[in-house]
């Protein structure tokens with residue numbers, strides 16, 4: 566059966582901005598574009614891998630990961646690339662930064678202690694604390710909009726290689742609870758809706774990796790994407806109406822958005838390079854659609870020849886774990 570792939574862009578003007586990682590220049594850099602995909606700008610322009618951008622709640626700064634000094638460390642910069650500050654300089658890799666809603670702290674994952682844990686750091690680089698303290702892998706932290714809780718992915722119940730779940734804990738690391746309670750799948754990369762009522766996440770419970778959404782208490786788990794290729798990295802828009810994500814569906818990794826119910830999927834990047842890890846700014850942009858984007862939106866949806874996706878759990882997870890090197 567021929568699958569209809571959503572490869573075209575948006576036709577309607579969108580507000581706010583989206584940052585993402587891409588290797589369309591010499592190596593991975595952080596780019597910022599309008600939320601309709603227009604005017605992508607390189608804001609890192611630095612040798613070495615720059616990736617995993619995360620917009621501060623006030624829209625003024627970006628946390629991101631860079632290997633420019635060797636290992637993966639958390640950095641913060643203004644949204645135009647100025648005012649660079651390095652926050653971590655430890656042994657090990659420090660990745661997946663997530664701002665607290667008040668902009669004062671950043672949660673991230675680090676393997677500095679021998680296994681991957683969730684850490685907290687103040688936005689000035691002080692006060693690093695291990696929150697998760699569990700020998701299994703804890704990863705992909707994200708704050709609840711009210712700042713009281715942190716959702717994460719963790720292998721702590723099933724074990725690495727056997728399945729991950731989306732957990733939630735209090736912001737001090739206490740009260741850890743399993744939200745997704747999958748039977749044996751990889752459930753991870755949670756992202757809270759701005760009103761706190763729902764959590765988007767990725768799961769391979771139906772075979773391929775797809776975006777799902779659930780109520781914040783874990784009930785009502787619903788599949789949003791059905792494309793056979795890899796869909797992951799969900800991130801809600803500030804108005805809660807759309808979810809950005811990454812997908813391999815059109816032959817290379819692109820940044821997409823869709824309505825929060827899974828309809829209206831559109832390709833924002835339309836570039837043959839790897840474009841991954843979208844993050845929305847809360848600030849409202851000009852909202853004017855560029856001529857290029859209007860042209861892209863005028864292109865009808867097209868079907869592409871089916872490609873074989875990675876079939877083993879290990880191959881899927883390896884492809885999902887990072888866009889670097891792809």
Ligand SMILES: [Ca+2]
Nearest residue numbers: 593611613615
């Ligand atoms: Ca770079």
Ligand SMILES: [Ca+2]
Nearest residue numbers: 681699701703
């Ligand atoms: Ca751990």
Ligand SMILES: [Ca+2]
Nearest residue numbers: 818836838840
């Ligand atoms: Ca691309």
